[in-house]
Structures are given as C-alpha cells and as structure tokens.
Amino acid sequence: AQKVTQAQTEISVVEKEDVTLDCVYETRDTTYYLFWYKQPPSGELVFLIRRNSFDEQNEISGRYSWNFQKSTSSFNFTITASQVVDSAVYFCALKVAYSGYALNFGKGTSLLVTP
Amino acid sequence: GAVVSQHPSRVICKSGTSVKIECRSLDFQATTMFWYRQFPKKSLMLMATSNEGSKATYEQGVEKDKFLINHASLTLSTLTVTSAHPEDSSFYICSARDQDGQETQYFGPGTRLLVL
Numbered sequence: 377a378q379k380v381t382q383a384q385t386e387i388s389v390v391e392k393e394d395v396t397l398d399c400v401y402e403t404r405d406t407t408y409y410l411f412w413y414k415q416p417p418s419g420e421l422v423f424l425i426r427r428n429s430f431d432e433q434n435e436i437s438g439r440y441s442w443n444f445q446k447s448t449s450s451f452n453f454t455i456t457a458s459q460v461v462d463s464a465v466y467f468c469a470l471k472v473a474y475s476g477y478a479l480n481f482g483k484g485t486s487l488l489v490t491p
Numbered sequence: 492g493a494v495v496s497q498h499p500s501r502v503i504c505k506s507g508t509s510v511k512i513e514c515r516s517l518d519f520q521a522t523t524m525f526w527y528r529q530f531p532k533k534s535l536m537l538m539a540t541s542n543e544g545s546k547a548t549y550e551q552g553v554e555k556d557k558f559l560i561n562h563a564s565l566t567l568s569t570l571t572v573t574s575a576h577p578e579d580s581s582f583y584i585c586s587a588r589d590q591d592g593q594e595t596q597y598f599g600p601g602t603r604l605l606v607l
Contacts, residue, residue, distance in 0.1 A: 382539060477523050477540065478540060
C-alpha cells in the first residue's frame, strides 16, 4: 500500500521567514514518482515539481527548494524568504509506477504567511 | 506548461437536477483523465479514472450511476452528477495525465457545486 503523510496541518510564518513543509511517503515499490502541488484560495492545483525514485538530486527553483531523501522516505519542500503570496495549501503526492495512474495525496499543509 | 480547463467554475442547482461538468486538456492530448472531489479543508479524494474510448474506473464507494463519466475524445471528459442532492455539494476537480512519460497530472481550476 502507498501512503503520504504530511504531519504539519497548519503553519504560520511571518513574511521573509524560511519555512519547510514535510512529506513522508510509504511504498514498497522501487519505481515511483513524487509531486508537490500548491492550492491557493482560488482552488486550482498548481504543479510545482515532480521527482522520480531514481533521481535523488535536490532541486532549487527560485525561492523554492526540495530535498528528496530515500533513506528517510522524505520529500521536503522549503520556501526561502516567504511572501504573502505563498499562502496556500500545499499537497505532497505519490504515484507508484505499476499501479495505475492515480495520485495518492497527503492531507495537505496549510501555510499562512503574514506581513 | 500543460493547461486544463474546467467548466463551469461554479454552479448552483436545485435538488433532483443533473449537473454536467466538463474537463478539457487545451494543449495536449490526454488518454487518461481523473475526477477528484474535495471537501472543505480536506485532501483530494479520487472518484474515478476516465479512459478515452472506454468505461471509467470508479473508486470503491463511488456510485457509478450517480456520477456518470464520459471521455469521448482525447481532450474532453465530462462528469455528470445525476439527481443531485445537498450532500453532493462539493468542489470537483479534474486532472489530465500528460503523455510525456513523466507521469505528471495537470489539474483544472475546479468546479464548486452547491445543491439546494
């Protein structure tokens, strides 16, 4: 069975602070994909990043960075110098390669960035 | 990036009526689309997988006769909520799987359904 755990339900930070959103996944498969999506108040899910299980290289995109560690089954997301526009719900998701195409979502972390 | 549209964005209907929601992939072909339901402050719950040219695959507990899915072309899937009731009120989101081999799903903007 596959499972994604986002232990942080809500996080509140002041603008310009750094914040890390945790994601821990469970799967017995060796081939899988991990995703992060952002859901602002408007509701639309915005794709942020995809990682496959064979690529543990960390990635940085502007103020966003991701730390993928297979040893701890984690795929954490860090926002540097947070901004008010970063306020949203962030979902981590897992897709196993050989069990269809559906995504397993975590419960999401609601991030509030205040001025 | 790939764009998925959804229509309508918001609908209010009376109990007992049927509501059709469209999901379109605008700049890519999608043999597989997905329909999710999201309750307030909750995660996304997969309802069904829509396959172009064949029957949809429903998740356990989802009534296929109530939530009719049609995927008639590579760019369009529709979800019809038949005989809607207040408990069907929710946020419905579709996604389309890009066929680039990278397994990324792109999501539509969602449809807020309110059944009175």
